[in-house]
Amino acid sequence: MAGNSLHVVVVGAGVLGASTAWHLARQGARVTVLEREAGLAQGVTGHSYGWVGTASRLPSADPERFSLEQQALAEYARLGRTLGPLPVAAQGALVWLDSEQETLALLAEQQAAGVRMCAVARERIGELEPALVRAPELALWAPDEFALEPDLLARQLLAAAQAHGARLVVDCEVQALSLRGARICGVRTAEAVITADVVVLANAIGAGKLSAALDMRLPVFEDPAVLLRFDARPVPLRHLLYGQSLELRPGLGAGLVSAADFPGQDRLQALGQACLDEIRRLLHPSLELSLRSLHAVSRPKTVDGLPLRRFLPGVEGLYVNVAHPGVILAPLLGRLASEEILGAYR
Ligand SMILES: Cc1cc2nc3c(=O)[nH]c(=O)nc-3n(C[C@H](O)[C@H](O)[C@H](O)COP(=O)(O)OP(=O)(O)OC[C@H]3O[C@@H](n4cnc5c(N)ncnc54)[C@H](O)[C@@H]3O)c2cc1C
Numbered sequence: 001m002a003g004n005s006l007h008v009v010v011v012g013a014g015v016l017g018a019s020t021a022w023h024l025a026r027q028g029a030r031v032t033v034l035e036r037e038a039g040l041a042q043g044v045t046g047h048s049y050g051w052v053g054t055a056s057r058l059p060s061a062d063p064e065r066f067s068l069e070q071q072a073l074a075e076y077a078r079l080g081r082t083l084g085p086l087p088v089a090a091q092g093a094l095v096w097l098d099s100e101q102e103t104l105a106l107l108a109e110q111q112a113a114g115v116r117m118c119a120v121a122r123e124r125i126g127e128l129e130p131a132l133v134r135a136p137e138l139a140l141w142a143p144d145e146f147a148l149e150p151d152l153l154a155r156q157l158l159a160a161a162q163a164h165g166a167r168l169v170v171d172c173e174v175q176a177l178s179l180r181g182a183r184i185c186g187v188r189t190a191e192a193v194i195t196a197d198v199v200v201l202a203n204a205i206g207a208g209k210l211s212a213a214l215d216m217r218l219p220v221f222e223d224p225a226v227l228l229r230f231d232a233r234p235v236p237l238r239h240l241l242y243g244q245s246l247e248l249r250p251g252l253g254a255g256l257v258s259a260a261d262f263p264g265q266d267r268l269q270a271l272g273q274a275c276l277d278e279i280r281r282l283l284h285p286s287l288e289l290s291l292r293s294l295h296a297v298s299r300p301k302t303v304d305g306l307p308l309r310r311f312l313p314g315v316e317g318l319y320v321n322v323a324h325p326g327v328i329l330a331p332l333l334g335r336l337a338s339e340e341i342l343g344a345y346r
Contacts, residue, residue, distance in 0.1 A: 006345050009034060009187055009196035011174045012203030014045035015150050016326050018157035019334025020202050025164035027342050032194065033158065033166060034187065036173035041154035044204055044326070047227040047297040049247065049259035052076060052328050053145030055095050056242045058106060059113040065305055066113065075331035083160055087152035089252040093145035093240035094129060096136045107140050117142045131236035134282050136243070147240050147249045150327045177210055177318065184317035198341055201320045204300035216312060220322055222298035224262035228275055229292040232256045236283050246278045255292060262296050299324050309333050311344070
């Protein structure tokens with residue numbers, strides 16, 4: 001079947017569905033994106049920190065994942081060239097770990113892996129980030145790291161997909177997958193059966209639920225994390241900060257954004273207060289600052305830590321695209337998924 005007559009239904013309008021839809025549409029597929037929420041990118045993508053980089057991680061901790069993420073970062077340049085300016089909120093990251101020894105070990109590994117990064121002393125840290133009044137003695141400066149607003153990126157990709165003819169339907173939950181024998185023939189929603197040659201499950205944890213009805217068990221699980229947004233006037237930061245006890249970046253045009261591990265439901269409010277205290281300690285006690293929102297959200301993770309991106313065996317035409325960290329990986333995984341799907345039906 002030629003690419004331009006292939007009808008692909010993409011389930012989910014988060015960053016992975018958006019990237020998959022855009023890559024497919026611009027390669028000539030007929031694409032329909034179905035999203036159960038009334039708005040776009042309101043799932044995990046709408047509560048994501050949006051760090052596009054690897055500067056805080058030891059490459060040796062998981063070399064395969066690190067090299068995949070490095071490959072994915074290179075795709076962002078291509079995305080920017082094709083889509084136009086991306087919703088970047090901060091460029092460059094300052095990173096420091098619990099001890100100088102650990103920080104320098106991270107530097108050595110990152111440099112050996114080819115990452116552009118250098119050590120900077122307190123004076124230089126102050127020039128890079130004047131608001132950081134409690135700067136460490138030593139930090140790492142990674143100029144190529146950046147953070148963007150993931151929901152805006154997803155919207156940008158979906159708008160570009162629509163410009164290539166993709167159809168976008170919100171408020172439309174896929175309730176089941178429709179089969180003809182061992183072949184996918186569409187999806188069932190509350191209103192209708194929508195026919196398709198290929199169905200892409202880009203609906204994060206929901207992919208596991210839809211495929212479970214076909215007796216398939218996907219190796220995905222939920223791992224909660226917390227996104228915190230703060231009002232701050234004026235926006236005091238220029239770059240990403242990754243310190244001993246806080247991960248912080250400016251929001252695009254307003255406020256500050258932080259992410260944290262899930263501390264348990266009963267300790268969520270205390271987490272908000274602890275973050276406020278830590279920001280005031282690091283930046284300035286007099287900073288005009290308040291907690292705007294705090295969301296605990298389940299990240300879709302895979303058991304082996306690598307993307308689950310492939311045709312599912314046993315049902316022809318059923319494809320899955322679920323991964324973490326999905327913002328970093330979205331441009332790469334969207335392209336690879338599109339190439340594999342269109343290649344299979346050429
Ligand atoms: C606090 C936090 C911080 C993070 N920080 C980073 C980071 O710095 N860098 C990074 O790369 N990643 C980060 N992540 C992870 C990243 O946000 C996710 O990997 C990514 O957003 C997942 O995108 P997705 O499109 O797979 O899922 P989603 O954004 O959840 O999209 C799936 C969509 O499918 C829809 N859906 C579900 N079921 C159905 C159905 N049956 N029918 C129709 N629609 C359906 C949902 O409504 C949703 O909109 C973070 C996550 C969290 C929570």
